[in-house]
Amino acid sequence: MSGLDPQALALVPVMTEWRHDFHAHPETAYAETRTAAKVAQLLRAFGWEVTTGLAGTGLVGTLVGSGGDSRVVGLRADMDALPIGESPGRAHGSTQAGRSHACGHDGHMAMLLGAAKILAERRDDVPGTVRAIFQPAEENEAGAKRMIEDGLFDRFPVDRVFGLHNWPLLEAGRFALRAGPVMASCDLFEIVLTGKGTHAAMPHLGRDVLAAAAHLVAAAQTIVARDIDPLEPAVVSVTQMQGGDTWNALPETVTLRGTARAFAKDVQDRIEERLGALVEGLALAFAIKADFRYERRYPPTVNEPEATRLAQAAAEAVVGAAGVETDPKPSMGAEDFAFMLERRPGAYAWLGSGAPGQAMLHNAAYDFNDAVLAAGASFWLALVGRFFRR
Ligand SMILES: [Zn+2]
Ligand SMILES: [Zn+2]
Known part of the structure; x- marks a missing residue:
């Protein structure tokens, strides 16, 4: 038995049209001007109050229900596309070379807009x-961080x-969400080793940074293996190593870059501290100079338990208890909704969009699966209903 909202189901052709339009006109980070204008125009047409210009292209729609309940629930959709060229062959294909909605944010917008339209029509039932x-x-x-800095939750x-x-990776129409960490923190690091370049046949006349870099890549693996509690997930990946121009000369410098992931702040702290110590010790051991930069990008995404139960109940109302995974394995990927969850209790859910031939996110062949539009919009509607019923 399907618990899809009948109005959401009826709105699928319209949501699909919006989704395809967003898809054909992808805009990357902070350049979402056409996208934001379309979202604002639609929300206003539905009867929502709209404030634009948060973090540049961000916007907030507000719908005050008629029940006099002072409580407020926030629903978030992301709008940006990726600097990834898309594989050709779809009617609604990207019109922008080298840009595409390869993460499905076009679908996220369409589902929230669908729910917004229906909520406005049901305003009398929104407390x-x-x-x-x-x-x-x-x-x-x-x-998300910039919107918060622009006063999102104050205003x-x-x-x-x-x-x-x-x-x-999850079958289309299924939901997955758990209390606690669901996505990892994401930090980046850059290490520049400076030695002394020399003729490859006379290494003793220089200071070899490539040999030092090789030791560093190997040593970095011991952070997760030896410095972190084995029961705490963590990743340290060196992803770039640049140095040298030819085969018969040792270069003066080498640059290493990479990323670290974790689910807890003390693990993040430990990785930064240990990597810094390794770099420092290595420079001393090899008599070279080392510059180390560690940048915290996204914190871990952590779901609050009570809000998670609420969202799980909403998902169950849409697809039944068997369609909701309440303890999925967290992902080592990162998500900037983490910044919002740092400020307000809430939850982040996955909506399965997997189907035969469906590509993974951030892939040129990826396209949002329109078959889940109704489930997504229904989830938002069920969630709003449950939020005010508490
Ligand atoms: Zn993405
Ligand atoms: Zn995404």
């Missing part, structure tokens, strides 16, 4: 206030905030 938060720059550029207070992301 309190609903805010639709459309944020820019989820991919790497921390649009538009919410009691709880929720996010929804499609997940191709």
